[in-house]
Amino acid sequence: MTSYLNMHLALEQFREETKARDEPGPKVLIVGPEDVGKTSLSKILLSYALRQGRQPIFVDLDVNEGSVTMPGTLTATPINQIIDVEEGFGSSTTTLPFLGSSMIPITYYYGYSDPGENVKLYKMLTAKLANTVKLRITNDKDAKTSGMVIDTSGLIDNTGYEIIQHCVDCFEVNIIIVLGHERLYSDMTKLYKERPGISVLKLAKSGGVVDRDKTFRRQTQMRKIREYFYGLPKFELSPCSTLINLNEVSIYRVGVGSLAPSSALPIGIDRKVSETQLVKVEPDDSIRHSILALTSANSPDEQSLLETSIIGFIYVSEVDIVKQKMTILAPCPGRLPKQYLMMGSYKWMET
Incomplete structure (x- = not known):
């Protein structure tokens, strides 16, 4: 110290x-x-x-x-x-x-x-x-x-x-x-x-630090996600569950699935899918329990979606393909201010 x-x-x-x-x-x-x-x-x-x-x-x-x-x-x-x-x-x-x-x-x-x-x-x-x-x-x-x-x-x-x-x-x-x-x-x-x-x-590192295993890190991440929607013990929040039409939003993710690192590719072989290529996600059961980032972009072009800041997050609890609707959890009520959402690898089960 x-x-x-x-x-x-x-x-x-x-x-x-x-x-x-x-x-x-x-x-x-x-x-x-x-x-x-x-x-x-x-x-x-x-x-x-x-x-x-x-x-x-x-x-x-x-x-x-x-x-x-x-x-x-x-x-x-x-x-x-x-x-x-x-x-x-x-x-x-x-x-x-x-x-x-x-x-x-x-x-x-x-x-x-x-x-x-x-x-x-x-x-x-x-x-x-x-x-x-x-x-x-x-x-x-x-x-x-x-x-x-x-x-x-x-x-x-x-x-x-x-x-x-x-x-x-x-x-x-x-x-x-x-x-x-x-x-x-x-x-x-x-x-x-x-x-x-x-x-x-x-x-030198502090004498108070401890090693954390993957299970502990995962639990910490899940707690952080929960705190975003439900607040802190000192200041609890009441998030709003909302039903929205699937045609009101556009969901994108970067790349297709998980990309192997470039170093893992054979010598002389270039990646066919760019690491920054946007792929539109068709809403189905695969997006259930996903955390989606609400971008401030006004257009779906690659530069706008990748390089604009995030204005908030939502959690997808249910997807009804027949009715073309999905149930989301958001920090506040009302319509989503923007329509373009980014999907990452994070999943969360609301308990």
Whole structure:
């Protein structure tokens, strides 16, 4: 914890120096394997900065966690109030407006729990999120001075290295913190020793972290999904079950089924189905118990659907093909504000 405090003090000094030069503050990327405390360190650095009167931006690129909203999303959130000790970043963005919070995230939907399942789509959404954050920093003096803290997934294989380098370039990262992994620190140091303006630092993992198995992670994801619709113990919500016509919505997903990684294809063979190709889903029993992301797109073209932000999520509880209707669970009553929905790999059984 002493080293984490010293890191905060160093970042605060960095903020003062860049503010005097009218330059953006620290852009911190936290990398490391799973279960070393990357999200916890992010919270510590953000909370310290907030207590110093800063308003840093938290960028969550860990699609497995869903720290701010649903699992499978990439989000950026301005931190302007103390992070709750029990509930983290709010757990459910549907409760934030009612709690008087302005920490509403910008959200892009990836739809899978592993960045390696569709690297091209993940990198595309990361680049789009980075451009959005840059606009915020350009137009907000507090955000410009405070900088950002970027939490990443625990992927540290070849694909993980590719994603880390992509994130460094997109977000113009100037500080890389490697948490609890000597080899990763060594590789990052070699990779960026010739790059001026990028510092690679090593911190030990907290003694309080524990390993979480796949079953526990799955339970955590299901709890996050439930919290989106039903709220938190401190602030419960009453979602609305609605019957809608199938012709009122258009459902899309990226690719066909699950795509094998490009590295698994035979040498010289290109993938016939693009990793970012949109496929329209005909509503049937296969979409039951699915979580669908409601996009803000106004047209069904590929660029609009893939690169527009998400305005909310719905849960499909029943599909009646004969009557051409489906029953959905939504955070609020009324008609859906948009008609284009994105489908990922997440399923949830309402209990």
